[in-house]
Amino acid sequence: MLNRWVSVWLMVCPGILGLSFLPGLLDVSPSYAKGAGVIQSDPSSAQDSGEAHLRLGIDFFLTDELNVAIDEFREASRQRPDYADAYHNLGVALAKTGDLTGALAAWSQAERLDVQAGSLRYHLSALVSFNYGISLVRDGRLTEAMEQWQGALRIQPDFPEAHYALGLGYVAAGNPVPAVAHFQETLRHTPDWPNVYEALGLAYYESHEYVLAEQAWSQALALKPDFPKVHANLGLLRLQEGNYQEAIRHSREALTLQPELVAAHYNVGVALFAKGDESASVPSLEMALSLDPRLTSARLLLGVVWSRIGNWAQAASLWREALHRDPFAKDGVWLHHNLGVAMAAMGLVDEAVAEFSVVAGQRPEWAPGWSRLGSALMATRQWEKAVGALETAARLQPAWAHLHLAIGKAHAEAGKLPQAVAAFQRAVALEPRFVDAWFHLGVVLRAQNRSGEAVEPLRRAAEGGSGEAQSLLASMYANGSGVDRNVPLAMLWWFRSSQASMADSLTQTAKEQLSQFRRGLYQHLFSPNDRQEVLTGFGLIREDLHRSAPFHRLHAQVGNEEGTWDHVTPTEPVLAWVIDHALAWDQSAQHKLHAWYVNGERGRLVPADPRIRNYFLQTAKEGDPFSCQVVRTFAADFSDRSIADWQLAEKWCSDQTKIPGL
Numbered sequence: 001m002l003n004r005w006v007s008v009w010l011m012v013c014p015g016i017l018g019l020s021f022l023p024g025l026l027d028v029s030p031s032y033a034k035g036a037g038v039i040q041s042d043p044s045s046a047q048d049s050g051e052a053h054l055r056l057g058i059d060f061f062l063t064d065e066l067n068v069a070i071d072e073f074r075e076a077s078r079q080r081p082d083y084a085d086a087y088h089n090l091g092v093a094l095a096k097t098g099d100l101t102g103a104l105a106a107w108s109q110a111e112r113l114d115v116q117a118g119s120l121r122y123h124l125s126a127l128v129s130f131n132y133g134i135s136l137v138r139d140g141r142l143t144e145a146m147e148q149w150q151g152a153l154r155i156q157p158d159f160p161e162a163h164y165a166l167g168l169g170y171v172a173a174g175n176p177v178p179a180v181a182h183f184q185e186t187l188r189h190t191p192d193w194p195n196v197y198e199a200l201g202l203a204y205y206e207s208h209e210y211v212l213a214e215q216a217w218s219q220a221l222a223l224k225p226d227f228p229k230v231h232a233n234l235g236l237l238r239l240q241e242g243n244y245q246e247a248i249r250h251s252r253e254a255l256t257l258q259p260e261l262v263a264a265h266y267n268v269g270v271a272l273f274a275k276g277d278e279s280a281s282v283p284s285l286e287m288a289l290s291l292d293p294r295l296t297s298a299r300l301l302l303g304v305v306w307s308r309i310g311n312w313a314q315a316a317s318l319w320r321e322a323l324h325r326d327p328f329a330k331d332g333v334w335l336h337h338n339l340g341v342a343m344a345a346m347g348l349v350d351e352a353v354a355e356f357s358v359v360a361g362q363r364p365e366w367a368p369g370w371s372r373l374g375s376a377l378m379a380t381r382q383w384e385k386a387v388g389a390l391e392t393a394a395r396l397q398p399a400w401a402h403l404h405l406a407i408g409k410a411h412a413e414a415g416k417l418p419q420a421v422a423a424f425q426r427a428v429a430l431e432p433r434f435v436d437a438w439f440h441l442g443v444v445l446r447a448q449n450r451s452g453e454a455v456e457p458l459r460r461a462a463e464g465g466s467g468e469a470q471s472l473l474a475s476m477y478a479n480g481s482g483v484d485r486n487v488p489l490a491m492l493w494w495f496r497s498s499q500a501s502m503a504d505s506l507t508q509t510a511k512e513q514l515s516q517f518r519r520g521l522y523q524h525l526f527s528p529n530d531r532q533e534v535l536t537g538f539g540l541i542r543e544d545l546h547r548s549a550p551f552h553r554l555h556a557q558v559g560n561e562e563g564t565w566d567h568v569t570p571t572e573p574v575l576a577w578v579i580d581h582a583l584a585w586d587q588s589a590q591h592k593l594h595a596w597y598v599n600g601e602r603g604r605l606v607p608a609d610p611r612i613r614n615y616f617l618q619t620a621k622e623g624d625p626f627s628c629q630v631v632r633t634f635a636a637d638f639s640d641r642s643i644a645d646w647q648l649a650e651k652w653c654s655d656q657t658k659i660p661g662l
Contacts, residue, residue: 049079050075050076050077050079050080050083050086051076053072053073053075053076053079053086054072054073054076054083054085054086054089056072057069057070057071057072057073057076057086057089057090057093058089060072061089061092061093064138066093066096066097067097069093070090070093070094070097073086073087073089073090073093074086074090077090082113083113084109084110084111084113084114085110085114087106087107087109087110087113088106088107088110090103090106091103091104091105091106091107091110091131092131094106095128095131095132095134095135096131096132096134096135096138097135098132098135100128100132103128103131104125104128107127107128123155123156125155126151126152126153126155126156126159126162127152129148129149129151129152129155129162130148130149130152130159130161130162130165132148133145133146133147133148133149133152133162133165134165136148137165137169142169142172142173143173145165145169146166146169146170146173149162149165149166149169150166153166158189160185160186160189160190160193161186163182163183163185163186163189164182164183164186164193164195164196164199166179166182167179167180167181167182167183167186167199167200167203168199170182170203171199171202171203171206174206176202176203176204176206176207177203177207179199179203179206180200180203180204180207183196183199183200183203184200187200192223193223194219194220194221194223194224194227194230195220197216197217197219197220197223198216198217198220198227198229198230198233200216201213201214201215201216201217201220201230201233202233204216205233205236205237210237210240210241213233213237214234214237217230217233217234217237226257227257228254228255228257228258228261228264229254229258229261229263230254231250231251231253231254231257231264232250232251232254232261232263232264232267234250235247235248235249235250235251235253235254235264235267235268235271236263236267238250238271239267239270239271239274242274244271244272244274244275245271245275247267247268247270247271248268248271248272251264251265251267251268251271252264252268255268260291262288262291262292262295263288265284265285265287265288265291266284266285266288266295266297266298268281268284269281269282269283269284269285269288269298269301270301272284273285273301273304273305278305278308278309279305279309281301281305282302282305285298285301285302285305286298286302289302293325294325294326296322296325296326296329296330296331296332296335297331299318299319299321299322300318300319300322300331300334300335300338302318303315303316303318303319303322303338303342304338306318307338307341307342307345312342312345312346313342313346315338315342316339316342316343316346319335319338319339319342320339322335323335323336323339332362333359333362333363333366333369336355336356336358336359336362337355337356337359337369337372339355340352340353340354340355340356340359340372340376341372343355344375344376344379349376349379349380350380352376352379353373353376353377353380356369356372356373356376357373359372359373360373360389360392365396366396367393367394367396367397367400367403368393369393370389370390370392370393370396371389371390371393371400371402371403371406373389374386374387374388374389374390374393374406374407374410375406377389378406378409378410378413381413383410383411383413383414384414386406386410387407387410387411387414390403390406390407390410391407394407399430400430401426401427401428401430401431401434401437402427404423404424404426404427404430404437405423405424405427405434405436405437405440407423408420408421408422408423408424408427408437408440408441408444409440411423412440412444412447417444417447417448420440420444421441421444421445421448424437424438424440424441424444425441428441428457428460433464435460435461435464435465435466435469436461436466438457438458438460438461438464438466438469439457439458439461439466439468439469441454441457442454442455442456442457442458442461442469442472443458443472445457446482451476451481451482451483452482452483454482455473455476455482455483458472458473458476459473462493462496467497467500467504467506467507468506470493470494470496470497470506470510471493471494471497471506471509471510473489473490473493474489474490474491474492474493474494474497474510474513475490476490477489477490477493478490478513487530487533487534487536487537488533488534488536488537488539488540489537489540490537491513491514491517491534491537491538491540491541492537492540492541492544494510494513494514495510495514495541495544495584496544497509497510498510498511498514499580514583515618515622517534517537517538518583518585518619518622518624519622519623520534521534521535521585522622522623522624522625523623535585538584538585541580541584542581542584542585542586545577545580545581545584548577549577550571550573550574550577568592569601569604570596570601570604570605571604575596575605575609575611575612576611578592578593579593579611579612579615582615582619583615583619587626590619590624590626590627591626593612593615593616594612594616594626594630596609596612597609597612597613597616597630608642613642613645615627616630616631616649617631617645617646617649620649620650620652620653621649621652621653623652623653627653628650628653631646631649631650631653632650632653634646635647635649635650
């Protein structure tokens, strides 16, 4: 009873992934439209042999086959000695290999051949540092690349591409504030470069300056309306604001321009999930994954979708795959957490312990991780370890009442009842309406033979709606266990227990107890004193029903005692309420039910309602004379489709089943 697995809950990494903003080598030409730092050739000269070698060199450069690229660029310059583009690209390739002397010589030759060559605007030493930085970032050496760009700016402070590259580097390093300054300096020199506004918006976004981010992205669109990444980023902003429909619109606009834009597919999936269209989010998330199998956040969220529909195995498979692909992902703690929840849901509690242990190790300051670990350890009956984990969580989050409840349960299971009492008392002190904690406090006090002290906690739990507490209090009052024997109060608590919305063994037991009391009254099995106690109990139940009338008009129409039911309309809640009144020994309610069963009520209730029929069948079996009269009437009506039920109940009416005295 005390070791209950807490309800599972899932977590998704709270940050939404943005766009990839540092894909590789940056533009260095004045047009800002030449990719990868390599000047693209004029397609009109495609037949030229030198041009063909230049194109091959560019292809090999982009696939990092640098030695082959260098050979092709040299062959292009050999066949066309005046080919400035070949020398320029040769310099870029040599710079990437670290041959800065060779790069400088190639760029000098390009400048001599063509005064419009890309290197003309730059101090050659600054250009060497810049391009070497580009090479380094392509190899994943961001810190070293940033040092090269800083060196380029020391040589030539008005080098806009170096400011742009350095700004991107700061954003990639998680330091958006200096990035903003570098982007602004870039725009001072090149105010019409839309990519810089896009990057500036990202820096503002990372700084939580969302208004400024939107302004920067809007300026990027003003310069370049068909800029898919900016549309996707605006969708991200709308997602951040909770405006999911607009987030979807912007992201789909981005996909119209660039159908394989991973971030846009992902953001559509996130927005649909957040809207509650979980199944609709799956295609977008799966598309994002197909385009970028390393997108851990998409696997994380897809797993959550599958878990919501109860497919824990599929969810766990996705989360394991994410961890396999990226063991050190920034979402890793959530993956381990959710995988632990999945293991627990599938009954694999040892595996759950292992996953939550990882969570606690990776985030030792996070109380929910320790709480999860403690709950998993309780499921494996490792009580002492569970207490240790839960108490760690409680030290981190001392006002979390549910932690103290769990600590109390673990102590109780370990047989340490005084410690359990202290933990439950702490829980109710923190949360005075904590029904479950009051109930467990009462149970443990009873286990210590402190039944008198247990009554108040159990009463608080019972009044809070705990069916277990209501049933236990009813038994205590019926038997005089730790309290003065009080049959009317026992009946009242059994009635409340019987009203639970989810039927279980406790509600069935409560209904059977009340049925026994009615049978005893119908069959005159009680002494005068006992009979009066039972009638008093049914009176308490009717008072309770009167306080919970389905709508306020009933208070005026029907009093506590048998009243007038002529103006009561049999809506569904009212019908159930009148049946409860009839079961609580209200004969006028019983007669009203008979009238409804025979005649119905136009527009509200058809005749022969099965709920009313079940009432008469039940009370006839208990020996109610009026119900037996009704049963005999319908048992003789061969046109009634339920005649078999009526005839069976008729046999019960002749029985004289007795119950033990109270």
